[in-house]
Amino acid sequence: MRKSRLVLAPAVMLAAAALVLSGCAAAEEETTTDAGSTTTDSTEEVAETYEVFALLPQGSDQAYGTFYVPAMEAAAAELGINLTITNSQYDGDKQASECEIAVAAKPDGIILWPAVGDAVRPCLEAAEAAGIPVTVTNSDLFDADKALSRGYSGPDTYGQGVSSAEIMCELVGDTPVNIIQLNGAPGNSTAIDRDNGFTDTVAANCPNVTILQEESTDWTKATAQQVASEMITAQGIDNIGGIYAADDSIAAGAIAALESRGVVAADYFITSIGNTFLGNPLVVAGSLDGTVFQSSSWDGENATRLMYAVLTGEIAAGEREVKFMPSVKVTAGNASDADVAPEW
Amino acid sequence: MTNQTVIKVGSTATGFWGKFRTVLARRTEGRAIVLFAIIATFVTVSQPLVFTAYQVTLGRIALIGLVALGLTAVILMGELDLSVASTLAVSGVIAVTVANQTNMAIGVLAALAAGVVVSLINAFFVAIVGINSFIATLGMLFALRGMAFVISDEAPVKLENTDLGIAFGQPLLGPLTPRILIFFLIFIAIQIFVSRVKAGREFLAVGGNRQAAYDAGIPVKRRIFTGFIISGVVAAIAGIINAVERTSADPTSGSTVLLASFAAAIIGGNYLKGGKGSIVGTLIGAASLGMLQVALTISGVQIPIQEIFIGGILLIAVITDPSSLRAVWGSLSTTFQGIKNSLAK
Numbered sequence: 001m002r003k004s005r006l007v008l009a010p011a012v013m014l015a016a017a018a019l020v021l022s023g024c025a026a027a028e029e030e031t032t033t034d035a036g037s038t039t040t041d042s043t044e045e046v047a048e049t050y051e052v053f054a055l056l057p058q059g060s061d062q063a064y065g066t067f068y069v070p071a072m073e074a075a076a077a078e079l080g081i082n083l084t085i086t087n088s089q090y091d092g093d094k095q096a097s098e099c100e101i102a103v104a105a106k107p108d109g110i111i112l113w114p115a116v117g118d119a120v121r122p123c124l125e126a127a128e129a130a131g132i133p134v135t136v137t138n139s140d141l142f143d144a145d146k147a148l149s150r151g152y153s154g155p156d157t158y159g160q161g162v163s164s165a166e167i168m169c170e171l172v173g174d175t176p177v178n179i180i181q182l183n184g185a186p187g188n189s190t191a192i193d194r195d196n197g198f199t200d201t202v203a204a205n206c207p208n209v210t211i212l213q214e215e216s217t218d219w220t221k222a223t224a225q226q227v228a229s230e231m232i233t234a235q236g237i238d239n240i241g242g243i244y245a246a247d248d249s250i251a252a253g254a255i256a257a258l259e260s261r262g263v264v265a266a267d268y269f270i271t272s273i274g275n276t277f278l279g280n281p282l283v284v285a286g287s288l289d290g291t292v293f294q295s296s297s298w299d300g301e302n303a304t305r306l307m308y309a310v311l312t313g314e315i316a317a318g319e320r321e322v323k324f325m326p327s328v329k330v331t332a333g334n335a336s337d338a339d340v341a342p343e344w
Numbered sequence: 345m346t347n348q349t350v351i352k353v354g355s356t357a358t359g360f361w362g363k364f365r366t367v368l369a370r371r372t373e374g375r376a377i378v379l380f381a382i383i384a385t386f387v388t389v390s391q392p393l394v395f396t397a398y399q400v401t402l403g404r405i406a407l408i409g410l411v412a413l414g415l416t417a418v419i420l421m422g423e424l425d426l427s428v429a430s431t432l433a434v435s436g437v438i439a440v441t442v443a444n445q446t447n448m449a450i451g452v453l454a455a456l457a458a459g460v461v462v463s464l465i466n467a468f469f470v471a472i473v474g475i476n477s478f479i480a481t482l483g484m485l486f487a488l489r490g491m492a493f494v495i496s497d498e499a500p501v502k503l504e505n506t507d508l509g510i511a512f513g514q515p516l517l518g519p520l521t522p523r524i525l526i527f528f529l530i531f532i533a534i535q536i537f538v539s540r541v542k543a544g545r546e547f548l549a550v551g552g553n554r555q556a557a558y559d560a561g562i563p564v565k566r567r568i569f570t571g572f573i574i575s576g577v578v579a580a581i582a583g584i585i586n587a588v589e590r591t592s593a594d595p596t597s598g599s600t601v602l603l604a605s606f607a608a609a610i611i612g613g614n615y616l617k618g619g620k621g622s623i624v625g626t627l628i629g630a631a632s633l634g635m636l637q638v639a640l641t642i643s644g645v646q647i648p649i650q651e652i653f654i655g656g657i658l659l660i661a662v663i664t665d666p667s668s669l670r671a672v673w674g675s676l677s678t679t680f681q682g683i684k685n686s687l688a689k
Contacts, residue, residue, distance in 0.1 A: 087646060092592070092597060096589070097407055101397070101404075101642055104399075104400045118590075118592035122513050192499065
């Protein structure tokens with residue numbers, strides 16, 4: 001009997017808590033409405049501030065985020081936006097839960113960097129139902145979901161793949177070349193877009209380039225080195241004339257794998273994307289033939305500015321603004337220029 | 345045999361406080377309740393939205409707690425199941441892939457079957473072959489993760505019936521979504537099994553003293569199979585819920601689930617060595633963790649700081665265990681006695 005009471009106690013407590021809390025929720029709803037009116041009345045005298053949630057899949061735990069977040073925060077401080085930043089660590093389920101929290105907090109807007117492109121539809125639907133505008137940063141939504149957001153700012157991830165392929169095609173000319181391709185993390189929308197951009201352009205512009213094998217990595221140099229080494233073993237070092245890497249860290253790993261075989265990386269056609277602290281010196285040294293500039297600070301800053309444009313009505317309701325980061329090709333000719341100095 | 349920890353608390357207690365102390369001493373959830381109260385107070389003061397938007401908080405608790413409930417069945421026997429995170433991923437991918445080709449019901453059945461098969465393999469290696477469960481399920485963790493990538497062709501699998509997925513995420517009973525309702529139903533089912541059904545009650549005996557359990561005629565191997573099946577099937581259910589609710593099955597799904605599940609079980613007073621613990625404790629642990637995570641997320645606290653909070657609570661949960669406290673007290677007494685003796689000389 002006592003055991004039954006002990007077992008039932010938590011369930012009874014939870015049920016009671018739910019009843020009390022639903023009462024609190026109703027009360028809160030009324031309070032919020034009242035508070036809302038007060039805020040509206042006072043906006044004529046005081047500069048308006050906005051509450052915005054930024055649902056990111058990374059932060060200070062990754063090199064890109066380390067420079068992205070401060071730029072985003074600096075722009076927010078300038079524009080009078082109170083940012084609440086989350087980091088789902090590329091876990092789609094966690095980001096979905098964070099989105100539910102954000103919608104419940106009823107902010108003025110949500111900036112979304114999708115952790116998993118395919119999994120954000122429920123989040124977008126919930127935000128729309130709550131009347132909260134959503135803008136997207138860094139990795140755009142799939143076409144079917146774009147109507148649920150008010151804009152995108154960030155790199156043209158497909159275009160980056162195109163640019164990297166154009167560097168490769170220009171270097172190769174008409175010579176038949178076999179290459180291996182190292183992509184980003186499986187399922188990641190940036191990795192998929194870059195892959196599509198590169199392969200489509202190679203097929204169209206330089207069909208003499210044959211992709212012997214392509215494999216995924218986790219964006220890190222260490223994994224890329226291991227994967228590239230296995231691919232070189234599988235295909236034979238003599239059959240490979242070049243490498244496409246989805247970003248500079250991956251390229252650095254692939255170059256290390258080549259050099260560990262006693263060959264000179266400069267003798268191979270190698271292109272990537274990022275122009276990072278790791279990639280830019282490789283371009284200057286000649287090991288990496290070309291990369292594509294991506295500015296983390298531009299990305300973070302413009303994510304905030306785009307949301308501000310939505311909140312202030314600069315972007316009219318029903319419109320969707322797309323703001324692409326300039327994708328500058330970085331090769332030996334301009335790698336040391338100040339305007340393409342690496343940021344991350 | 346009961347599911348409560350039996351600790352000798354001296355002679356029969358009388359009076360309210362005596363009985364209260366006896367109950368506290370017998371339960372492993374005492375520390376979990378205290379931690380829960382502290383966290384609830386902290387959250388009430390710092391982020392009342394956690395309570396006003398309680399359906400969101402319950403959703404987070406269900407997200408963390410579902411896998412933890414299944415995992416507890418294995419932990420009570422002194423075993424570990426590290427493969428739950430990958431089981432979650434692969435079952436989600438199977439559910440959506442099969443559902444896209446047939447219908448959702450067949451997809452769900454296929455995913456549940458996958459969960460059962462995975463658990464049987466795990467249990468076979470642990471109970472029959474005799475491999476340590478940490479190692480056996482670690483191997484399965486990697487194998488299933490790879491399988492999820494192979495089946496999904498290394499990309500998220502979109503649920504074609506998107507409307508079904510969106511509807512599944514909507515409240516079904518009052519403010520409660522199907523995820524929350526399923527979570528509570530599974531909690532009740534496992535709790536009844538572990539506390540009321542003979543086979544379930546024997547989990548603690550298997551974890552407490554395996555040789556004694558053998559000697560007492562308990563079918564230990566069969567119990568291990570049962571525990572792993574509960575763990576695997578619950579992880580598969582979590583995978584199906586995640587995939588349907590997000591309208592997409594991600595092969596990388598569940599990357600943060602494993603540690604959160606273990607944290608919920610430990611905060612709930614479950615001993616990783618087995619023999620002590622309860623499903624109620626895991627529920628309280630998941631509730632504490634879920635509330636804290638929602639509060640920290642609303643506050644915009646970054647992941648490293650969140651990890652410090654959660655790590656701190658885990659440490660408190662571990663070091664406030666009565667046996668740990670007794671060990672610390674014993675060690676301190678010996679040290680002070682040694683110092684006292686030295687000074688006396």
